[in-house]
Amino acid sequence: MVEIIFPGKIRKQYQFLKLTRLNVSGNLKNKRDKCLIFRQEVTEMIECQNISVTYNNGVQALKKINLRIKGPTIMGIIGPNGSGKSTLLKAILGMIQLTGEVSINGVSSKKMLKKVAYVAQKTLIDLSFPITVKECVALGTISNVGLFKTIRKGEWKKVEEALEVVGLKEQQERQINALSGGQFQRVLIARCLVQDAEYLFLDEPFVGVDMVSENIIVKILKDLKESGKTILIVHHDLSKVEDYFDQLVMLNNKMIAVGKTSDVFNTNNLKRTYGEKIFIDGGE
Ligand SMILES: Nc1ncnc2c1ncn2[C@@H]1O[C@H](COP(=O)(O)OP(=O)(O)O)[C@@H](O)[C@H]1O
Numbered sequence: 001m002v003e004i005i006f007p008g009k010i011r012k013q014y015q016f017l018k019l020t021r022l023n024v025s026g027n028l029k030n031k032r033d034k035c036l037i038f039r040q041e042v043t044e045m046i047e048c049q050n051i052s053v054t055y056n057n058g059v060q061a062l063k064k065i066n067l068r069i070k071g072p073t074i075m076g077i078i079g080p081n082g083s084g085k086s087t088l089l090k091a092i093l094g095m096i097q098l099t100g101e102v103s104i105n106g107v108s109s110k111k112m113l114k115k116v117a118y119v120a121q122k123t124l125i126d127l128s129f130p131i132t133v134k135e136c137v138a139l140g141t142i143s144n145v146g147l148f149k150t151i152r153k154g155e156w157k158k159v160e161e162a163l164e165v166v167g168l169k170e171q172q173e174r175q176i177n178a179l180s181g182g183q184f185q186r187v188l189i190a191r192c193l194v195q196d197a198e199y200l201f202l203d204e205p206f207v208g209v210d211m212v213s214e215n216i217i218v219k220i221l222k223d224l225k226e227s228g229k230t231i232l233i234v235h236h237d238l239s240k241v242e243d244y245f246d247q248l249v250m251l252n253n254k255m256i257a258v259g260k261t262s263d264v265f266n267t268n269n270l271k272r273t274y275g276e277k278i279f280i281d282g283g284e
């Protein structure tokens with residue numbers, strides 16, 4: 001990748017794009033020409049090439065995963081317990097050691113973390129932390145505001161708007177530990193909204209969540225997709241797969257199937273993912 005230095009805004013906007021084989025010192029006459037060329041070079045995509053993850057205890061959680069995610073889309077990741085679903089999200093986020101390559105929009109994923117909002121599996125989140133709903137959502141603005149700067153009025157407005165979207169504006173002064181599981185998950189979604197990320201990764205967001213909250217969250221996610229976002233969701237309830245996801249990854253430490261949900265969500269692939277005993281909706 002070549003990083004190109006441009007004056008002011010142009011540099012800011014385009015420095016992360018993939019600009020291979022572009023002769024910069026060549027014939028580009030003005031900023032507008034340059035922008036047109038750069039637009040063609042944008043790769044709005046997550047790409048995993050041959051990624052494998054082995055933890056320190058010797059467990060190989062992922063084996064040679066190849067995956068291209070081109071948005072906007074809602075992509076589900078399903079597979080049995082221990083099949084590497086959470087590991088796959090963490091690998092894309094650059095949180096764990098891996099072999100192979102992960103890129104986001106053509107750039108090493110570690111440099112692109114601001115583009116991704118992530119909600120970890122619930123068991124990993126400390127609910128006893130003394131913080132209000134409003135403050136918890138405001139944490140999402142930190143990547144834009146900077147850790148040691150004060151959150152400005154504009155950011156607080158964003159926080160309020162996000163709480164309105166998830167239907168929790170009235171609860172903004174409450175402590176997070178006083179919320180139900182479903183309300184708390186909506187707070188975490190609101191935190192993602194203020195982050196204004198291009199990609200949203202959610203690990204089992206509906207576990208311990210009531211149906212009202214689940215429906216609110218699904219509606220928000222579908223709206224976000226319509227507005228151009230790409231959303232990855234680790235999920236375990238097979239009855240909702242066709243309803244929730246445009247695309248699907250079926251994982252069992254290795255990639256069993258990936259593609260449009262209507263193409264890959266079938267008995268054969270389910271058996272290969274979960275074993276012969278898989279049984280859904282009383283079918284089979
Ligand atoms: N930090 C870790 N250290 C060692 N092994 C781990 C770690 N995290 C996950 N594993 C193991 O890796 C495999 C995949 O785990 P995970 O990605 O959490 O699966 P899933 O989310 O599909 O349930 C499991 O066998 C799990 O025990």
Ligand SMILES: [Mg+2]
Pocket residue numbers: 085086087121203234
């Ligand atoms: Mg998991």
